[in-house]
Amino acid sequence: MSVSAKSFQHWLSSVAGSMSHAAVCRAAGIKRSTLAQQLVRGRVSLATIAAVSRSLELPVVTSLAAFPAFQDLASGITAPTQAEALSQISDTDLLQEILHRQAAAENDAAPGTFALSGPHHRSSVRAWLDAVDTSELRQKVARQASIAPQNLSAQITANRLNAELAIESARIAGVGLTNGLVATGFLSPAEAGWAPDARELALHQVADSELVLLASHRLDVLGRVLRRSEDDAAAVQNIWENLG
Structure with a gap:
């Protein structure tokens, strides 16, 4: 953009x-x-x-x-929902929190705390879109931005989304207009108007069952991505062997 x-x-x-x-x-x-x-x-x-x-x-x-195209951006700042804040916590940190809670429950103690890694993690764009997804959000964004669905999908797979698409996704989903820019790494949480501890609060407030289900979903997505990558690598290796 x-x-x-x-x-x-x-x-x-x-x-x-x-x-x-x-x-x-x-x-x-x-x-x-x-x-x-x-x-x-x-x-x-x-x-x-x-x-x-x-x-x-x-x-x-x-x-x-x-600039005219973004004149509503500042007035469109809204605190992230819990789902949005959680989407900007890495898979590793989610698993770490689960382990801390489990250890605390076994020892009848308070869960330990740890510093979260940065918000722009390896699947932050996909996780944010999943968190704000309305009915057919991706299809609506593609139509509104006149972009081919496969091109939008390619951006998401590469964990990037241009600013125009991130803002348009937020508009359609009815969330803060700057929140998608955090997911893409274009803005820091502070620049987007998030409270300094927004992600930490969301993590501490989520129920154990919801946390486990979220982590399970993330791992399922990661598993599919890794499987495709392994299949692609195997196909390339097979071509080289046949050329051989």
């Missing part, structure tokens, strides 16, 4: 003043040639806007909301 170069230039002049493009790029950690190419093509990526915003210590969501 991108915005027009003209609107970017207007926004940049309003927030960076007289800073040169070279200075902006140095501060944002962007190659000068990258920005120049985007301006020549007439489209500037959202990643560039985010990088510039962070370098100027501006809220990324507020910066994006300055």
